Amino acid sequence: MISLQHFFTSLTPVSTTSWEQFAALFRPVTLKKGDYFIRDGQLASEIGFLEAGIMRAFYRNAEAVEYNKHFFINPCFIGGYASLITGLPNQINQQALTDCSVQVARYADLQALYPTCPDIERGARILAEQFFVQKERREIDIVLLDADKRYEQFQRDFKHLEQLIPQYHIASYLGITPTQLSRIRKKRAGL
Amino acid sequence: MISLQHFFTSLTPVSTTSWEQFAALFRPVTLKKGDYFIRDGQLASEIGFLEAGIMRAFYRNAEAVEYNKHFFINPCFIGGYASLITGLPNQINQQALTDCSVQVARYADLQALYPTCPDIERGARILAEQFFVQKERREIDIVLLDADKRYEQFQRDFKHLEQLIPQYHIASYLGITPTQLSRIRKKRAGL
DNA sequence: CTGATTTCTTTACCTATGTAAATGGATCCG
DNA sequence: CGGATCCATTTACATAGGTAAAGAAATCAG
Numbered sequence: 001m002i003s004l005q006h007f008f009t010s011l012t013p014v015s016t017t018s019w020e021q022f023a024a025l026f027r028p029v030t031l032k033k034g035d036y037f038i039r040d041g042q043l044a045s046e047i048g049f050l051e052a053g054i055m056r057a058f059y060r061n062a063e064a065v066e067y068n069k070h071f072f073i074n075p076c077f078i079g080g081y082a083s084l085i086t087g088l089p090n091q092i093n094q095q096a097l098t099d100c101s102v103q104v105a106r107y108a109d110l111q112a113l114y115p116t117c118p119d120i121e122r123g124a125r126i127l128a129e130q131f132f133v134q135k136e137r138r139e140i141d142i143v144l145l146d147a148d149k150r151y152e153q154f155q156r157d158f159k160h161l162e163q164l165i166p167q168y169h170i171a172s173y174l175g176i177t178p179t180q181l182s183r184i185r186k187k188r189a190g191l
Numbered sequence: 192m193i194s195l196q197h198f199f200t201s202l203t204p205v206s207t208t209s210w211e212q213f214a215a216l217f218r219p220v221t222l223k224k225g226d227y228f229i230r231d232g233q234l235a236s237e238i239g240f241l242e243a244g245i246m247r248a249f250y251r252n253a254e255a256v257e258y259n260k261h262f263f264i265n266p267c268f269i270g271g272y273a274s275l276i277t278g279l280p281n282q283i284n285q286q287a288l289t290d291c292s293v294q295v296a297r298y299a300d301l302q303a304l305y306p307t308c309p310d311i312e313r314g315a316r317i318l319a320e321q322f323f324v325q326k327e328r329r330e331i332d333i334v335l336l337d338a339d340k341r342y343e344q345f346q347r348d349f350k351h352l353e354q355l356i357p358q359y360h361i362a363s364y365l366g367i368t369p370t371q372l373s374r375i376r377k378k379r380a381g382l
Numbered sequence: 383c384t385g386a387t388t389t390c391t392t393t394a395c396c397t398a399t400g401t402a403a404a405t406g407g408a409t410c411c412g
Numbered sequence: 413c414g415g416a417t418c419c420a421t422t423t424a425c426a427t428a429g430g431t432a433a434a435g436a437a438a439t440c441a442g
Contacts, residue, residue: 061335125316129276135326
């Protein structure tokens with residue numbers, strides 16, 4: 001299992017003193033299945049590192065319909081990143097689909113390290129760049145692929161996840177209804 | 192008109208020596224209407240700052256159908272950002288819709304400044320964060336809004352642009368056909 | 383085990399949007 | 413002026429996908 005230390009230092013080398021200051025900011029938190037890490041409407045103030053468990057990120061529209069936009073199945077950073085950056089209200093929800101263990105830090109404390117720990121700020125830059133790349137990849141999938149292809153892509157991106165969560169979550173991720181996903185699955189089984 | 196210097200220093204303060212090294216990397220380039228700054232399939236190696244003019248960014252699918260994903264109407268950085276970061280082939284096209292003036296630098300030269308100019312790297316971090324926020328905002332629009340609402344959003348986001356470019360570019364940005372955009376416009380006029 | 387709940391599939395119908403082709407304005411040349 | 417080109421609109425038809433409701437299957441709790 002990939003630790004916070006392993007994850008961060010794979011972004012960029014970090015000096016011992018920087019790492020100690022960085023690691024000291026985090027405290028362990030347990031999320032039960034169904035718990036939220038962040039909800040829309042809130043101001044984000046904390047960043048998390050998901051050590052174990054599965055979470056989903058989703059938007060809710062004006063009619064309270066949910067649109068899954070991502071599943072976290074591997075250790076990675078979570079949180080209302082856009083809200084942390086802009087200081088504007090968060091628009092995303094992040095919810096545990098299984099029990100999860102998370103390391104949590106105040107984002108302001110993390111930012112306070114940047115002036116004295118350029119290696120930490122470098123990690124933050126690289127992380128922001130990777131977030132951007134992920135988003136662009138997903139954008140391309142949405143724009144260029146039809147629902148069938150996005151389903152294939154989902155299966156590649158989230159190996160084994162399909163068996164672990166209800167299908168309406170997958171349909172929501174694909175931007176279709178469970179009805180339509182069922183049609184796609186049926187069509188594919190017939191081939 | 193916003194210069195590269197004005198733009199960058201509004202992200203974060205930059206020391207004189209850092210700025211001089213940074214500015215020295217750029218050379219002016221002129222793009223004629225229709226010219227490309229970057230095409231899909233290429234490896235990106237340069238970053239640009241659009242000083243004046245209008246450009247579009249678009250994807251092309253396997254059938255060569257184009258999907259506009261952004262219009263650059265104000266001074267800002269351009270380039271195959273994901274390709275610069277990952278070193279993988281670029282997937283996006285960026286084309287001048289009017290004659291444009293651009294300041295161009297080799298991305299590797301810019302990166303080479305990071306170890307000695309933490310203020311420049313900080314600017315890069317902030318820029319990456321802002322790119323992320325922009326993408327997320329656009330993602331939310333695409334997921335949560337129908338074509339009518341996205342059209343309204345387009346008109347707010349790109350004031351006056353509608354008069355300057357053909358409608359099929361707008362339709363492509365909205366993810367619909369010119370036929371459908373025509374129907375939307377007609378319906379709205381009737382109200 | 384059994385009833386209750388949740389999830390998945392299916393059916394019937396409906397709507398938004400796509401495709402293709404025709405029409406009609408603009409606009410640009412020569 | 414008069415064709416040529418480009419662009420927006422319109423029409424007719426086709427299709428992907430939505431909605432609602434019912435039924436089937438799986439899962440869970442007592």
